[in-house]
Amino acid sequence: MNSFFNLVIYVLEQLLLVAPRDHVYAAAVGYAYDPVPNIPQYIRPKYASFPQHASMPNAHIQNNTIRLRPQAAGLPYRSSFDYVRAAKHWKANLEETIKVLELLATDTSTVDVEVGNGITLAKLAKKELRPGLENRMVIATSHMFPSGDERRIRIIATLMIMYFVFDGDLAEIDNSQLSDLRDDFFSRFDGPRARRSERAPSALQTHLDETVAGIYEEDAAGGNGGHEMLEALRGAFRCVHPEGNFPTVDSYLAFRRLNVGARFVIAAAKFTIKSNVDVSDARFARFLSLIGDHLGLVNDLASYEKEARALSTGETKDMINIVAVMHNLMSLPSAKAAKAAAFSYLLQVETWIMEEIEQLAAWEKLKDEEWWFLEAVFLSATGNTFFCMTSSRYGGEAAKIN
Numbered sequence: 001m002n003s004f005f006n007l008v009i010y011v012l013e014q015l016l017l018v019a020p021r022d023h024v025y026a027a028a029v030g031y032a033y034d035p036v037p038n039i040p041q042y043i044r045p046k047y048a049s050f051p052q053h054a055s056m057p058n059a060h061i062q063n064n065t066i067r068l069r070p071q072a073a074g075l076p077y078r079s080s081f082d083y084v085r086a087a088k089h090w091k092a093n094l095e096e097t098i099k100v101l102e103l104l105a106t107d108t109s110t111v112d113v114e115v116g117n118g119i120t121l122a123k124l125a126k127k128e129l130r131p132g133l134e135n136r137m138v139i140a141t142s143h144m145f146p147s148g149d150e151r152r153i154r155i156i157a158t159l160m161i162m163y164f165v166f167d168g169d170l171a172e173i174d175n176s177q178l179s180d181l182r183d184d185f186f187s188r189f190d191g192p193r194a195r196r197s198e199r200a201p202s203a204l205q206t207h208l209d210e211t212v213a214g215i216y217e218e219d220a221a222g223g224n225g226g227h228e229m230l231e232a233l234r235g236a237f238r239c240v241h242p243e244g245n246f247p248t249v250d251s252y253l254a255f256r257r258l259n260v261g262a263r264f265v266i267a268a269a270k271f272t273i274k275s276n277v278d279v280s281d282a283r284f285a286r287f288l289s290l291i292g293d294h295l296g297l298v299n300d301l302a303s304y305e306k307e308a309r310a311l312s313t314g315e316t317k318d319m320i321n322i323v324a325v326m327h328n329l330m331s332l333p334s335a336k337a338a339k340a341a342a343f344s345y346l347l348q349v350e351t352w353i354m355e356e357i358e359q360l361a362a363w364e365k366l367k368d369e370e371w372w373f374l375e376a377v378f379l380s381a382t383g384n385t386f387f388c389m390t391s392s393r394y395g396g397e398a399a400k401i402n
Contacts, residue, residue: 016069016072016073016074017029017068017069017070017072017073017075018066018067018068018069019066019067022066022067025066025086025088025090026066026086027086027090027134027139027142029073029075029390029401030132030134030135030390030392030400030401031135031389031390031391031392031395031399031400031401032075032076032389032390032395032399032401033076033302033388033389033390033391033394033395033399034076034078034389034395034399035076035078035301035302035304035305035339035388035389035394036078036301036339036340036343037076038336038340039078039340039343040340043340043343043344043347045079045080045347045350046080047071047080047081047082048080048081048082048350048354049081049082049083050081050083050357050374050375050378050379051357051358051361053361053366053371054368054371054372054375055368056368058147058273058368058372058375058376060147060148060149060272060273060274060372061085061146061147061273061372061375061376061379063149064087064088064089064146064147064148064149064272065085065086065087065088065146065147065379066085066086066088067084067085068084068085068086068386069084070084070386070389075389075390076389077385077386077389078301078343078346078385078389079298079346079350079382079385080347080350080351081350081378081381081382081385083378083379083382084143084379084382084383084385084386085146085147085379085382085383086142086143086146086383086386087141087142087143087145087146087147087148087153088146089142089148089149089150089153090139090142092150092153092154092157093138093141093142093153093154093156093157094133094134094138095154096153096154096157096158097133097138097141097157097160097161098129098133099207100157100158100161100162100204100207101125101128101129101133101161102125102129103203103204103207104121104122104124104125104161104165104204105122105125105126105129106122106203107122107202107203107204107205108202109181109184109202109204109205110122110125110181110204113178113181114178115178121165121178121181124165132392135390135391135392136391136392136393137160137164137391137393138157139387139390139391140160140383140384140387140391141153141156141157141160143383143384143386143387143390144265144268144269144379144380144383144384144387145268145269145271145272145380145383146272146379146383147269147272147273147376147379148271148272151214151218152218152271152272153272154214155211155214155215155218155226155271156229156268156271156272158207158208158211159211159229159233159264159268162185162208162233163233163236163261163264166182166185166236184205185208186233186234188205188208188209188212189212189230189233189234212230215227215229215230218271218274221274222274222276223270223271223273223274223275223276224276225267225268225269225270225271225272225274225275226271228263228266228267228270228271228279229264229267229268229271231263231267232261232263232264232266232267233264235263236261236263236264242255245325245328246325246329248329249322249325249326249329249345252322252325253292253293253296253297253322255320256292256293256296256300256322257289257292257293257295257296259296259320260292260295260296260299261295262288262291262292262295262296265291265295265377265380265384266279266288266291266292266377266380267279268380269373269376269377269379269380270373270376270377272376273372273373273376275369275372275373275376276369277369277370277373283360283364283366284360284370284373284374286356287353287356287357287360287374287377288377290349290352290353290356291353291377291378291380291381293349294346294349294350294353294381294384295380295381295384296322297322297342297345297346297349298346298381298384298385298388299384299388300321300322300323300342301322301323301339301342301343301346301388302388302389302394303321303394304321304323304324304335304339305394306394306396307319307321308335322342322345323335323338323339323342324338326338326341326342326345353378353381357374360374
């Protein structure tokens with residue numbers, strides 16, 4: 001009886017999450033993790049959607065995405081942003097992710113490369129290929145960059161896997177083989193102008209070359225977000241962990257914007273809609289900075305419990321997380337109180353984002369392409385929130401929808 005009741009609840013959640021006409025495009029949600037399960041009574045978000053100031057909808061968003069309704073489905077979606085979309089081409093994302101992981105697991109250029117504690121890159125890739133991949137990191141692409149057509153989704157999927165390979169602690173490991181692999185990866189970003197080894201490329205290297213060639217072709221067809229993704233990846237691995245505590249929340253967020261890869265996220269969002277908008281335009285500086293803060297805050301809230309366990313067991317020596325920063329700076333009595341404070345700050349950032357959008361509408365004469373760019377970036381932020389909630393990465397099996 002209990003299992004039947006759970007099945008009914010699960011089916012209802014899936015039905016309520018998307019409109020009936022979109023069920024054919026929707027991926028099933030297998031996990032629902034609540035990063036802030038005990039929200040104080042005084043915190044009550046006022047939901048807001050992205051205001052439509054463009055004269056017409058964006059064709060890429062309209063044709064390649066479906067609308068998600070996490071609140072209607074009863075999911076613990078901790079945000080005041082009521083505008084979430086998912087990619088119709090999520091199967092292409094999954095297929096591409098599996099392909100790249102299989103190449104990493106078997107390629108001659110990676111099989112013996114150690115990434116720490118005796119674990120090779122091949123073993124790491126094989127671990128990621130275990131059952132349940134569709135509920136782990138792979139869904140980040142489908143939710144954060146939903147507006148891309150199938151080819152652009154596949155390109156982003158490949159870059160996201162390589163980002164994962166060289167991200168975080170791996171980027172700081174003193175390993176000449178790993179460094180050589182990273183250098184080889186970056187050297188391929190130059191496309192036709194890239195220096196070529198006299199040796200025949202491996203299967204992985206060939207696939208990376210094809211991916212970069214695809215970026216050049218897609219940018220030639222429309223937009224310049226592809227090149228900006230590559231440039232963002234070059235800079236993403238130069239971010240080192242700071243020494244000591246952060247003196248202010250602002251100083252932490254300034255670091256986190258770099259650490260969370262906000263530049264890459266913004267470039268990839270731009271790439272999905274074939275945009276030529278100048279990301280360095282001063283009019284968009286505050287909006288994009290706040291989006292970077294949002295990405296970091298959401299990820300920190302989702303990962304806090306996992307990081308706290310790693311710290312208590314000695315798996316890590318420090319915790320770089322907004323919850324810990326607020327706990328320290330505000331001398332709060334408990335992690336629960338610090339979580340509530342961090343969530344409150346997230347809602348404040350969301351309020352600032354909405355205010356900034358209205359300021360742009362009131363004082364700047366933006367073109368449709370510029371509004372579409374802002375919308376695509378906004379969807380990356382809400383998609384990241386949905387990903388953190390529905391990925392097994394943070395909540396583990398305890399968050400599985402039975």
